[in-house]
Amino acid sequence: MDSEVASPRERYRAQVQAEIKQHAWQQIAATGVSALSLKAIAKHLGMSGPALYRYFASRDDLITALIRDAYRSLADAVREAYDSGADIAALAHVVRAWALSDPHRYLLIYGTPVPGYQAPADTVALSQEIMAVLIGAYRKADIPSQETPFGAHLDSHRHWTPDPTASTAVLRQALTFWTRLHGVLSLELAGHFTGMGIDVALLYADEVDSLLRQSLGRFR
Amino acid sequence: MDSEVASPRERYRAQVQAEIKQHAWQQIAATGVSALSLKAIAKHLGMSGPALYRYFASRDDLITALIRDAYRSLADAVREAYDSGADIAALAHVVRAWALSDPHRYLLIYGTPVPGYQAPADTVALSQEIMAVLIGAYRKADIPSQETPFGAHLDSHRHWTPDPTASTAVLRQALTFWTRLHGVLSLELAGHFTGMGIDVALLYADEVDSLLRQSLGRFR
Numbered sequence: 001m002d003s004e005v006a007s008p009r010e011r012y013r014a015q016v017q018a019e020i021k022q023h024a025w026q027q028i029a030a031t032g033v034s035a036l037s038l039k040a041i042a043k044h045l046g047m048s049g050p051a052l053y054r055y056f057a058s059r060d061d062l063i064t065a066l067i068r069d070a071y072r073s074l075a076d077a078v079r080e081a082y083d084s085g086a087d088i089a090a091l092a093h094v095v096r097a098w099a100l101s102d103p104h105r106y107l108l109i110y111g112t113p114v115p116g117y118q119a120p121a122d123t124v125a126l127s128q129e130i131m132a133v134l135i136g137a138y139r140k141a142d143i144p145s146q147e148t149p150f151g152a153h154l155d156s157h158r159h160w161t162p163d164p165t166a167s168t169a170v171l172r173q174a175l176t177f178w179t180r181l182h183g184v185l186s187l188e189l190a191g192h193f194t195g196m197g198i199d200v201a202l203l204y205a206d207e208v209d210s211l212l213r214q215s216l217g218r219f220r
Numbered sequence: 221m222d223s224e225v226a227s228p229r230e231r232y233r234a235q236v237q238a239e240i241k242q243h244a245w246q247q248i249a250a251t252g253v254s255a256l257s258l259k260a261i262a263k264h265l266g267m268s269g270p271a272l273y274r275y276f277a278s279r280d281d282l283i284t285a286l287i288r289d290a291y292r293s294l295a296d297a298v299r300e301a302y303d304s305g306a307d308i309a310a311l312a313h314v315v316r317a318w319a320l321s322d323p324h325r326y327l328l329i330y331g332t333p334v335p336g337y338q339a340p341a342d343t344v345a346l347s348q349e350i351m352a353v354l355i356g357a358y359r360k361a362d363i364p365s366q367e368t369p370f371g372a373h374l375d376s377h378r379h380w381t382p383d384p385t386a387s388t389a390v391l392r393q394a395l396t397f398w399t400r401l402h403g404v405l406s407l408e409l410a411g412h413f414t415g416m417g418i419d420v421a422l423l424y425a426d427e428v429d430s431l432l433r434q435s436l437g438r439f440r
Contacts, residue, residue, distance in 0.1 A: 186403075
């Protein structure tokens with residue numbers, strides 16, 4: 001359709017935005033998100049400050065664009081894998097490969113929050129897309145319900161779920177998938193296992209295995 | 221002993237160091253670790269830059285002092301609880317209370333690493349003190365060995381352990397305690413559960429409960 005063809009001006013704008021974001025990632029890797037400076041990026045790209053502000057009105061706007069890209073990329077990765085038949089274990093390995101391919105990107109969305117920055121509501125919708133895939137994968141497995149105090153609480157606190165028809169047991173498992181894998185991944189990306197000399201791929205695989213055994217209601 | 225009595229000069233030095241560190245924590249809360257500025261701290265305390273550098277020779281020296289204080293505080297909290305009879309579950313709740321009492325302190329040691337900063341070796345020794353308490357607590361429980369590929373790997377990769385006589389199953393459980401509780405805590409501190417409206421205390425308690433059941437070799 002004609003309406004989808006970008007004008008030269010639009011293409012130029014998209015190209016400059018991409019250059020700004022690319023340099024922002026380099027700055028994040030070098031100095032951290034909280035030291036991100038639009039002035040420094042403008043200088044590096046040979047732009048004036050006011051020219052750069054036409055692309056991103058503030059540091060927070062730029063951070064939001066990077067966070068959106070990060071969530072979009074992870075949501076696409078898990079969705080594509082799921083649509084190709086990936087089960088829970090395969091999805092867990094997609095998440096780790098995605099995290100290791102760009103630790104700064106993973107840590108921007110799941111690491112230490114940026115002081116003073118508040119993510120807009122639409123980034124929550126993106127994280128919900130990831131949750132929706134996990135819930136879908138757990139729905140395919142036969143998850144027995146487990147009566148725990150948190151399960152009872154979750155039963156009456158489920159407005160956050162992207163899939164209102166999912167059972168509480170499925171929601172519980174999707175949350176567990178997230179917290180347990182994040183536990184290993186974030187410590188791995190932060191280098192905590194480096195000095196210990198252990199193979200984190202095996203630790204992760206073991207944690208995924210234990211997650212599956214537990215979700216199916218048996219320990220071994 | 222006389223040698224333990226600080227001279228007025230030493231007491232003054234300790235007091236100024238404490239003031240600098242206190243202001244550094246405020247700066248970390250306001251702008252993040254990677255934006256920590258010795259110049260800004262000196263200005264706030266009415267000191268010249270060179271005067272402050274007599275207390276901390278560099279930004280990294282100051283970060284190291286804060287990291288040491290954080291690990292020292294957590295190691296003392298778990299050690300005191302353990303010496304007073306705390307078991308695994310009680311220790312898990314000590315860790316959460318410690319994390320919630322000062323999220324920036326938790327995230328400085330377990331959150332996103334500071335770009336360009338390399339922690340010195342003695343901070344590893346402090347983190348080992350925490351691991352030693354966990355290993356002690358698991359040694360008291362009767363942990364059956366579990367044969368998994370990671371368990372076999374850990375059996376031949378245990379030079380990191382502060383307790384060479386602990387069984388591989390105990391080491392495995394101590395690692396699991398760390399990764400699983402960090403998974404929930406770090407997402408909680410980063411605000412990921414806020415919009416979901418779930419009670420993280422119950423989620424955490426459920427995760428601790430599941431950790432105990434699994435370590436004892438049974439699912440429920």
